[in-house]
Amino acid sequence: MACAHTPTCPLFSLFTMKSSLKVWQDHYCMDKFEECNRFQLAHSGERVPPNMLPNGRSLQARSP
């Protein structure tokens, strides 16, 4: 069963950009979404940083 947040999760669409990133979707979004830090935060009613990956690591800001 897929994660219910896939339609609104900004990272889900980001992971679609390259096939090499689809491993995130396969592992978390489509399978073990209960282990996803984003899912856990959302489930506890907290705001989810858009740059936080499912394993809790964060993408850092860089100037264009």
Place this chain on the structure above:
Amino acid sequence: MTGFLPWWATALALGTLTVGYWLSVRRPLGVSGVLARFTRVGEELDFDRGVAAVNDGDQAALEEELLALTREAFGHVGDDRAEAAQAVPVAAAPGGLAPTGVMEPATPATAAGRSCAPVPPLGAHLTFLATLVAGGALVALARGSWGAGLGPDFTALVAAGPASLGVLAGGGLLVGFGTSLCGGCSAGHGLTGTGRLMPGSLLSTGAFFAAAVATTLLLAWRVG
């Protein structure tokens, strides 16, 4: 400018402002939530940086970093999806950035099932608070009521001198505690929440009014 506007004009203005705000920016209008953001400025700035990283950052650098983190998590990056799907990610490294942000669900939905707009940057809310103070100051100046004191009514009903500052500080603490506890203040629950018929807001506003009536009656009895 003297006196106050009629109650119905104020109600109409507040209703228009609250509903108009929601319709135009898709955000609930509240003050305590904005203030609360400034009690955790570090976390909020981290969150804003995260938004900028995804939305405004160098997309090539973002992709490169994402690939690096994918390698770190799964041990490899390749097009062999079957193999990759079997990979087990390592746990997030200690010291990695902690998840930030509180107070609001990731995808808060309206009663009609529509989501709120994203939380604006901290600078936008700082502007909101600054203009809130400026607006109050302008009205006080226009009415000629600008001054250091809290007025004769407050002195007669509550306290005078340094004691009044203590009463205000205690009241402020209680308001901050209460609004954090119930997720909003009289503006958020009383205006926005009740305007959208949210059950929690209706209950909270009922409690606000009951407490306000009881306090007013108590003060009136004390003053005689």
